[in-house]
Amino acid sequence: MSLVAAEFTPQVLLDRLRTDDESALKELFHLYYDALVHFVTPMLRDQDRARDVVQDVFFKIWEKRKDLQVTSSLKAYLYMAVRNHALNIIKRENRIELNDDEVVLEAKSGSQDGSYDRLREKDLQKKLAACLDMLPPKCRQVFELSRFEHFSNKDIADTLDISVKTVENQMTKALQLMRSNLLPYLRLLLILASQYAFF
Structure with a gap:
């Protein structure tokens, strides 16, 4: 690698960033x-919102440049930071708080079977979170x-800077854990297959 090219590697840029080098940003x-x-x-x-999210992440990186903890590759760090920021926005926008009357109305209008399935689904979601x-x-x-x-295995490998084989091995490990812990929820998993594509 030439000296000029070396100046623009992600790790070198990160080191320059920590020294308050705005050109590195x-x-x-x-x-x-x-x-x-x-x-x-x-x-x-929405591409405009996507641009805003990415810009926000770079702004936060500059703000926290002295304390950045990048344990994997810088590329993987950026992708996960952008993804997490987008997910936080989506969660905020989708959060719905029911008042007491709405909760009572929902309880009265739902069938016993439907209510049971909803409880089981919530239980499944908690179990999934615990597995993760x-x-x-x-x-x-x-x-x-x-x-x-x-994501495809290739996209995951590119995003996290790992090999496709490593992706496959990690997925095998994750799926084994999911299968062993979520087997009691097989009926719901089949009903929710479009949402939870585990198997």
Whole structure:
């Protein structure tokens, strides 16, 4: 690698960023901006909002440049930061709080079977969250990108800077855990197959 090329590697840019080098931020921005916008647009279904999310992430990186903890590759860090920021926005927008009257109305209008299934679904969601917490960080990232974001193994490998074989191994590990812990919920898993594509 030439000296000029070495100056623009992600790790070198990160080191320069920590020394308050604004030009390093600009170079990182130009290096990853388009790819990150392309990555997050399907999640938000709006390219303008995707651009805002990516810009927000770079702004936060500059704000926290002294304390950045990048344990994997910088590329993987950026992709996960953008993804998490987008998910937080989606969660805020989709959060619905029912008042007491609405809760009572829902309870009266629902059949016993329907209410039972809803309780079981909530139980399943809690169990799923517990299973995800049991996974090692890298394994969880691979599983979430595959099952929740519908990434191909190749896309996951590119995003996390790992090999396709590693992706396959991590998915096997995650699915084994899911199968063993979620087997009692097989009926609901079949009903919710379009939402939870575990098996």
